[in-house]
Amino acid sequence: MPIRAVLWDIDDTIFDYSGAERTGALRHLEAEGLLGAFGGEERALGTWREVMETHYARFLTGELDFTEHRRERVRAFLGPSVSDSAADAWFAAYYVHFEAAWSVFPDVVPALDALTPGYRHGLLSNSSTAHQERKLTRLGLRDRFECLVCSQELGHAKPAPEAFLGACEALGLPPEEVAYVGDKADTDARGADAAGLYGVWLDRTGSVTAPDLRRITGLAELPALLAADTRFGAPSPIG
Ligand SMILES: [Mg+2]
Structure with missing residues:
Protein backbone atom coordinates (compact mmCIF):
# COMPACT_ATOMS: atom_id res chain seq x y z
CA MET A 1 0.00 0.00 0.00
CA TYR A 17 0.50 33.16 7.53
CA SER A 18 2.92 34.43 10.16
CA GLY A 19 4.70 36.74 7.71
CA ALA A 20 1.42 38.19 6.41
CA GLU A 21 0.05 38.57 9.93
CA ARG A 22 3.14 40.43 11.05
CA THR A 23 3.20 42.80 8.06
CA GLY A 24 -0.57 43.31 8.13
CA ALA A 25 -0.70 44.05 11.87
CA LEU A 26 2.23 46.48 11.65
CA ARG A 27 0.66 48.44 8.80
CA HIS A 28 -2.77 48.47 10.43
CA LEU A 29 -1.50 49.58 13.85
CA GLU A 30 0.58 52.24 12.22
CA ALA A 31 -2.45 53.52 10.25
CA GLU A 32 -4.50 53.55 13.47
CA GLY A 33 -1.77 55.42 15.34
CA LEU A 34 -1.46 52.53 17.80
CA LEU A 35 2.06 51.29 17.24
CA GLY A 36 3.38 53.16 20.26
CA ALA A 37 0.45 52.27 22.51
CA PHE A 38 1.74 48.83 23.41
CA GLY A 39 5.30 49.66 24.37
CA GLY A 40 6.83 49.21 20.94
CA GLU A 41 6.33 47.27 17.71
CA GLU A 42 7.44 43.88 18.97
CA ARG A 43 5.23 44.04 22.04
CA ALA A 44 2.26 45.14 19.96
CA LEU A 45 2.85 42.28 17.52
CA GLY A 46 3.33 39.84 20.38
CA THR A 47 0.04 40.91 21.95
CA TRP A 48 -1.80 40.65 18.60
CA ARG A 49 -0.40 37.12 18.09
CA GLU A 50 -1.24 36.04 21.63
CA VAL A 51 -4.80 37.35 21.32
CA MET A 52 -5.19 35.52 17.99
CA GLU A 53 -4.00 32.23 19.46
CA THR A 54 -6.31 32.50 22.48
CA HIS A 55 -9.45 33.24 20.48
CA TYR A 56 -8.62 30.96 17.55
CA ALA A 57 -8.49 28.11 20.06
CA ARG A 58 -12.03 29.07 21.16
CA PHE A 59 -13.12 28.98 17.50
CA LEU A 60 -11.60 25.50 17.11
CA THR A 61 -13.52 24.12 20.09
CA GLY A 62 -16.75 25.48 18.61
CA GLU A 63 -17.23 28.00 21.42
CA LEU A 64 -17.10 30.91 18.93
CA ASP A 65 -17.89 31.01 15.23
CA PHE A 66 -15.44 32.57 12.80
CA THR A 67 -16.98 36.08 12.93
CA GLU A 68 -17.29 36.04 16.72
CA HIS A 69 -13.68 34.98 17.13
CA ARG A 70 -12.59 38.01 15.11
CA ARG A 71 -14.71 40.35 17.26
CA GLU A 72 -13.26 38.83 20.42
CA ARG A 73 -9.75 39.38 19.08
CA VAL A 74 -10.48 43.07 18.56
CA ARG A 75 -12.03 43.43 22.03
CA ALA A 76 -9.16 41.65 23.70
CA PHE A 77 -6.80 44.02 21.94
CA LEU A 78 -8.69 47.34 22.25
CA GLY A 79 -11.04 46.87 25.19
CA PRO A 80 -14.28 45.07 26.10
CA SER A 81 -16.64 47.93 25.21
CA VAL A 82 -16.02 47.80 21.43
CA SER A 83 -19.37 47.15 19.67
CA ASP A 84 -19.86 44.34 17.14
CA SER A 85 -19.99 46.79 14.23
CA ALA A 86 -16.93 48.71 15.41
CA ALA A 87 -15.04 45.42 15.91
CA ASP A 88 -16.05 44.24 12.42
CA ALA A 89 -14.85 47.53 10.90
CA TRP A 90 -11.56 47.43 12.79
CA PHE A 91 -10.89 43.84 11.80
CA ALA A 92 -11.81 44.58 8.18
CA ALA A 93 -9.30 47.43 8.13
CA TYR A 94 -6.60 45.08 9.50
CA TYR A 95 -7.61 42.47 6.95
CA VAL A 96 -6.94 44.78 4.00
CA HIS A 97 -3.32 45.08 5.14
CA PHE A 98 -3.09 41.39 6.00
CA GLU A 99 -4.40 40.34 2.60
CA ALA A 100 -2.07 42.74 0.77
CA ALA A 101 0.81 40.84 2.39
CA TRP A 102 -0.38 37.33 1.41
MG1 LIG B 1 -0.30 25.34 9.93
Missing part, protein backbone atom coordinates in the same frame (compact mmCIF):
# COMPACT_ATOMS: atom_id res chain seq x y z
CA PRO A 2 2.10 2.89 -1.21
CA ILE A 3 1.22 6.49 -0.48
CA ARG A 4 -1.21 7.65 -3.11
CA ALA A 5 -2.10 11.13 -1.89
CA VAL A 6 -0.74 14.03 0.11
CA LEU A 7 -2.98 16.07 2.36
CA TRP A 8 -1.60 19.51 3.08
CA ASP A 9 -2.00 21.93 5.94
CA ILE A 10 -2.48 25.50 4.68
CA ASP A 11 -1.38 28.18 7.15
CA ASP A 12 2.39 28.35 7.65
CA THR A 13 2.80 25.27 5.42
CA ILE A 14 1.65 26.53 1.99
CA PHE A 15 0.74 30.10 2.90
CA ASP A 16 3.09 32.35 4.89
CA SER A 103 2.21 35.10 -0.19
CA VAL A 104 2.93 31.44 -0.89
CA PHE A 105 6.22 29.98 0.36
CA PRO A 106 8.61 29.71 -2.61
CA ASP A 107 9.07 25.93 -2.21
CA VAL A 108 5.34 25.10 -2.57
CA VAL A 109 4.82 25.16 -6.34
CA PRO A 110 8.09 23.28 -7.11
CA ALA A 111 7.08 20.59 -4.58
CA LEU A 112 3.58 20.30 -6.06
CA ASP A 113 5.07 20.07 -9.55
CA ALA A 114 7.48 17.35 -8.44
CA LEU A 115 4.73 15.38 -6.68
CA THR A 116 1.88 15.79 -9.13
CA PRO A 117 2.66 12.96 -11.54
CA GLY A 118 2.72 10.42 -8.71
CA TYR A 119 0.35 11.66 -6.04
CA ARG A 120 -3.11 13.12 -5.62
CA HIS A 121 -3.43 16.24 -3.45
CA GLY A 122 -5.93 17.57 -0.92
CA LEU A 123 -6.12 20.17 1.85
CA LEU A 124 -7.07 19.82 5.51
CA SER A 125 -7.19 22.95 7.64
CA ASN A 126 -8.38 23.98 11.08
CA SER A 127 -10.44 26.82 9.67
CA SER A 128 -13.61 27.56 7.72
CA THR A 129 -14.07 26.39 4.14
CA ALA A 130 -15.28 29.73 2.74
CA HIS A 131 -12.26 31.48 4.26
CA GLN A 132 -9.68 29.00 2.96
CA GLU A 133 -11.40 28.55 -0.41
CA ARG A 134 -11.08 32.27 -1.03
CA LYS A 135 -7.47 32.31 0.15
CA LEU A 136 -6.34 29.40 -2.04
CA THR A 137 -8.14 30.84 -5.05
CA ARG A 138 -6.59 34.26 -4.49
CA LEU A 139 -3.15 32.64 -4.24
CA GLY A 140 -3.76 30.81 -7.51
CA LEU A 141 -3.42 27.34 -5.97
CA ARG A 142 -6.96 26.05 -5.46
CA ASP A 143 -6.94 24.01 -8.70
CA ARG A 144 -3.91 22.05 -7.53
CA PHE A 145 -5.96 20.24 -4.88
CA GLU A 146 -8.88 17.83 -5.30
CA CYS A 147 -10.52 18.61 -1.99
CA LEU A 148 -10.53 21.22 0.77
CA VAL A 149 -11.70 19.94 4.14
CA CYS A 150 -12.02 22.39 7.06
CA SER A 151 -12.71 21.83 10.75
CA GLN A 152 -15.67 24.19 10.98
CA GLU A 153 -17.76 22.22 8.46
CA LEU A 154 -16.36 18.83 9.49
CA GLY A 155 -17.08 19.38 13.19
CA HIS A 156 -13.64 18.06 14.17
CA ALA A 157 -10.34 19.90 14.40
CA LYS A 158 -6.80 18.49 14.13
CA PRO A 159 -5.28 16.72 16.03
CA ALA A 160 -8.52 14.73 16.48
CA PRO A 161 -8.32 11.55 14.34
CA GLU A 162 -11.79 12.33 12.95
CA ALA A 163 -10.38 15.40 11.20
CA PHE A 164 -7.69 13.40 9.36
CA LEU A 165 -10.05 10.53 8.62
CA GLY A 166 -12.67 12.94 7.28
CA ALA A 167 -10.13 14.31 4.80
CA CYS A 168 -9.07 10.77 3.77
CA GLU A 169 -12.72 9.99 3.17
CA ALA A 170 -12.99 13.05 0.92
CA LEU A 171 -10.15 11.56 -1.14
CA GLY A 172 -11.70 8.09 -1.01
CA LEU A 173 -8.50 6.56 0.37
CA PRO A 174 -7.64 4.67 3.56
CA PRO A 175 -5.35 6.61 5.95
CA GLU A 176 -2.37 4.30 5.32
CA GLU A 177 -2.26 5.54 1.74
CA VAL A 178 -2.26 9.21 2.66
CA ALA A 179 0.56 11.47 3.87
CA TYR A 180 -0.12 14.63 5.86
CA VAL A 181 2.32 17.53 5.86
CA GLY A 182 2.03 20.43 8.28
CA ASP A 183 4.07 22.92 10.30
CA LYS A 184 2.86 21.92 13.78
CA ALA A 185 4.52 18.91 15.38
CA ASP A 186 1.60 17.92 17.62
CA THR A 187 -1.44 19.20 15.75
CA ASP A 188 -0.23 18.05 12.33
CA ALA A 189 2.45 15.34 12.35
CA ARG A 190 1.68 13.49 15.60
CA GLY A 191 -2.06 13.82 15.01
CA ALA A 192 -1.72 12.39 11.50
CA ASP A 193 0.45 9.49 12.72
CA ALA A 194 -2.06 8.68 15.45
CA ALA A 195 -4.88 8.58 12.88
CA GLY A 196 -2.91 6.09 10.74
CA LEU A 197 -1.62 8.50 8.09
CA TYR A 198 2.02 9.09 7.18
CA GLY A 199 2.65 12.26 9.17
CA VAL A 200 5.37 14.67 8.07
CA TRP A 201 6.44 17.63 10.17
CA LEU A 202 7.51 20.66 8.15
CA ASP A 203 9.84 22.41 10.58
CA ARG A 204 10.59 25.59 8.64
CA THR A 205 12.31 27.29 11.57
CA GLY A 206 14.39 24.28 12.57
CA SER A 207 14.05 25.44 16.18
CA VAL A 208 13.03 22.23 17.93
CA THR A 209 13.92 18.57 17.59
CA ALA A 210 11.42 15.73 17.74
CA PRO A 211 13.15 12.41 17.06
CA ASP A 212 9.86 10.50 16.93
CA LEU A 213 8.62 12.44 13.88
CA ARG A 214 9.43 12.40 10.18
CA ARG A 215 10.84 15.88 9.85
CA ILE A 216 11.72 18.06 6.89
CA THR A 217 12.93 21.67 7.00
CA GLY A 218 11.66 22.56 3.52
CA LEU A 219 9.25 21.09 0.98
CA ALA A 220 12.08 20.22 -1.43
CA GLU A 221 12.78 17.28 0.91
CA LEU A 222 9.22 15.92 0.65
CA PRO A 223 9.39 13.84 -2.57
CA ALA A 224 12.37 11.80 -1.33
CA LEU A 225 10.77 11.28 2.08
CA LEU A 226 7.54 9.98 0.53
CA ALA A 227 9.42 7.74 -1.89
CA ALA A 228 11.37 6.27 1.05
CA ASP A 229 8.19 5.01 2.76
CA THR A 230 8.95 1.46 3.79
CA ARG A 231 6.16 0.95 6.32
CA PHE A 232 4.70 -1.90 4.30
CA GLY A 233 7.83 -3.39 2.77
CA ALA A 234 9.40 -2.09 -0.42
CA PRO A 235 9.74 1.65 -0.97
CA SER A 236 7.07 3.34 -3.06
CA PRO A 237 7.73 2.94 -6.81
CA ILE A 238 6.67 6.52 -7.33
CA GLY A 239 8.69 9.57 -6.50
